[in-house]
Amino acid sequence: MTTTAILKLQPAPEPLAVKFFDAGGTVFHRHTCSNGPHAWDCSSPYCTSLQADCPDHGGDEPVKIGREPWKR
Numbered sequence: 152m153t154t155t156a157i158l159k160l161q162p163a164p165e166p167l168a169v170k171f172f173d174a175g176g177t178v179f180h181r182h183t184c185s186n187g188p189h190a191w192d193c194s195s196p197y198c199t200s201l202q203a204d205c206p207d208h209g210g211d212e213p214v215k216i217g218r219e220p221w222k223r
């Protein structure tokens with residue numbers, strides 16, 4: 152087990168691969184991280200702002216489906 156970046160790299164052939172956060176959802180939206188800035192996709196249905204920094208750059212991790220803190 153090694154600690155790596157939270158965001159995964161899209162296995163896309165496009166030159167500008169966009170990292171994404173897998174929150175368990177099927178519908179992705181695109182955030183803009185202020186570090187870069189760069190885009191990152193995310194599948195959490197609970198996001199309220201698309202201007203959020205990505206978890207790799209100090210932003211909060213989006214809430215994952217099935218791991219909602221308010222359901223504990």
Ligand SMILES: [Zn+2]
Nearest residue numbers: 193195198213
């Ligand atoms: Zn999101």
Ligand SMILES: [Zn+2]
Nearest residue numbers: 184186205208
């Ligand atoms: Zn970032």
